[in-house]
Amino acid sequence: MTRLYLDDLERGQTFVSASHALDEQQIKAFAREFDPQIFHLDERAAEGTLFGGLAASGWHTAAITMRLNVESGLPLANGIIGAGGEINWPNPTRPGDILHVESEVMDIAPSRSRPERGIVTIVSKTLNQRGDVLQILTAKLVVFRRPAA
Numbered sequence: 001m002t003r004l005y006l007d008d009l010e011r012g013q014t015f016v017s018a019s020h021a022l023d024e025q026q027i028k029a030f031a032r033e034f035d036p037q038i039f040h041l042d043e044r045a046a047e048g049t050l051f052g053g054l055a056a057s058g059w060h061t062a063a064i065t066m067r068l069n070v071e072s073g074l075p076l077a078n079g080i081i082g083a084g085g086e087i088n089w090p091n092p093t094r095p096g097d098i099l100h101v102e103s104e105v106m107d108i109a110p111s112r113s114r115p116e117r118g119i120v121t122i123v124s125k126t127l128n129q130r131g132d133v134l135q136i137l138t139a140k141l142v143v144f145r146r147p148a149a
Contacts, residue, residue, distance in 0.1 A: 001072070001075045002075060003075050003076065003077035004075050004076055004077060005076075005077050005143065005144060005145055005146040006108070006110065006117065006118045006120070006143045006144060006145045006146075007145055007146060008146075009105050009108055009120060009143065010105065010108070011105055011106065011107065011108060012104065012105065013104070013105040014102065014103065014104045014105075015073050015074055015075070015102075015103045015104075016073065016100065016101070016102050016103075017068035017069060017071075017072045017073030017100050017101040017102075017103075018068060018071065018072040018073075018100065019068075019098050019099060019100040020064050020067070020068060020098070020099045020100075021096075021097075021098045021099075022056060022064070022093060022094075022095065022096070022097050022098070022099060023095055023096065024043070024054065024095040026056075026060075027040060027054060027055075027056045027057075027060065027093075027095055028040070028041055030056070030057060030059075030060040030063070031056075031057055031060070034057065034059060034060075035057035035059055035060070037057075039051045039054065039055055040054070040055065040056065040057050040060075042054075051092050053094070054094065054095055055092035055093060055094060056092070056093035056094070056095075056097075058087070058089040058093075058135070060093070061089065061093045061099070061126060061134055061135045062087060062135065062137070064099055064126070065099075065101050065124060065126045065135060065137060066080070068099065068100065068101045068126075069101055069103065069124060073101045073103055073124070074103055074122065074124075076141070076143055077144065077146075078143070078144045080141060081141055081142040081143075082139055082140070082141060082142075083119060083140045083141060083142050084139075084140045085137060085138055085139035085140055086137075086138045087135065087136070087137050087138075088135065088136045089134065089135050090133055090134070090135075090136065091132050091133060091134050092134070093126075093128070093134045093135075094128075097128040097129065097134070098128060098129040099126055099127070099128060099134065100126070100127060101124050101125065101126050101127075102124070102125050102127065103122050103123065103124040103125075104122065104123050105120060105121075105122055106121040106122065106123050106138075107119075107120070107121040108120050108121075109121075110145075115145070116144060116145050117142055117143065117144045117145065118142075118143055118145070119140050119141065119142060119143070120140070120141045120143045121138065121139070121140050121141075122137075122138075122139050122141055123136065123137070123138050123139075124136075124137045124139065125137075
């Protein structure tokens with residue numbers, strides 16, 4: 001995969017990641033370690049909650065999104081370096097979902113004080129196999145210019 005620098009990016013440019021199949025065991029393992037709430041741990045108890053069944057932690061969805069973007073979604077030369085953002089989870093992530101990420105460059109702002117870099121705003125939507133949007137991440141990323149030859 002070709003690694004991209006600030007000057008290689010343009011508004012409207014899109015990227016699509018590979019996919020990740022999520023199962024009940026992954027959901028429960030993540031929840032036990034990082035978000036031990038009943039709707040992430042017990043399918044029967046989860047039926048009586050807002051989610052109406054077992055759901056992955058939003059932070060689990062975010063972690064999968066990051067991995068997919070790092071490995072196959074956003075080919076930024078110096079890595080995906082966050083400088084802030086906003087995250088929304090419009091639909092729960094469920095066992096059996098196959099996730100992929102679709103990202104779009106929304107804005108590019110070269111730095112005036114640090115000419116070797118800029119801030120790029122990316123919207124990454126994490127979708128399942130049915131096209132349901134499970135997460136929307138609007139991230140401001142530090143992206144570097146190509147080094148002088």
